[in-house]
Amino acid sequence: MHLAGVVLLLTTFSSLSSAESIPVQEKQGAIRGFLALRSTDGKVIAEGDQIAVVEGNLVRSRLTFHFRDGSIDDEATVYKAGTVFQLVSDHHIQKGPSFPQPLDLTVNVPAGKVTWHEKKDGKEEVKTEHMDLPSDLTNGMTSLIPENFPQHAAEMKVSYLAGTSKPRIVKLSVKPQGEDTFHVAGLSRRAKRFNIHIEIGGLAGVIAPIIGKQPSDIQIWVTEGEVPTFLKMKGALYEKGPIWTTELVSPVWPESASEIR
DSSP states (O other): OOOOOOOOOOOSOOOOOOOOOOBOSSOOOOEEEEEEEEOTTSOEEEEEEEEEEEETTEEEEEEEEEETTSOEEEEEEEEEESSBEEEEEEEEEEESTTOSSOEEEEEETTTTEEEEEEEETTEEEEEEEEOOOOTTBOTTOTTHHHHTOOTTOOOEEEEEEEOSSSOEEEEEEEEEEEEEEEEETTEEEEEEEEEEEEEOOHHHHHHHHHHTOSOOOEEEEEEOSSSOOEEEEEEOSSTTOOOEEEEEEOOOOGGGGGGGO
């Protein structure tokens, strides 16, 4: 499952380390998935819908979280799935009480154009900048990394455009971290766990943890087997935000509705 809408913690630094595109291990198909977003105390704070439509080698994906306090996290992504995954465009919106700083960021890779909304003195400005966007940009495609992680590889490094007050390219270091157990209908299954670390690099990378600028790591779990599928993500959705958990969920019928409370 492609989990768009993972806004990895934002930083004002960028890394110069090398990166690589996500190899297509499994062809993407049309999907419809349901997600729950839980707070640190385990309560459901938002319900999510994931939809992906395939048109040849082009995939149109959208993930929308509706928060119980009225907030919304909405990300629409278009990418190509040839021999590697290649981002075409991404539009990510976060707004409402759950997000101290609203986000409205649009990335157009072929045009090399980034557009974002910025508030100054109570007024909203729309800014556009032409950037040299790398071919391995993974906005809206984060869960594709563990789902298509090369066998026997120890690490993958990819690029991500962080939506700070001035968007910057950062690097993500993704590493497998072992396995965990989960249950389906009372039966045990195994999940692979991956860790995502934002590499700031250089002198800034040394200083960042000291001054509290180093973003927290994010963990993603996918199923084992021939078709790895997203199961869960644990991490912050915005800069200095709380650690929330996103889980793939199944429909719950009225007689068992108490299970999601």
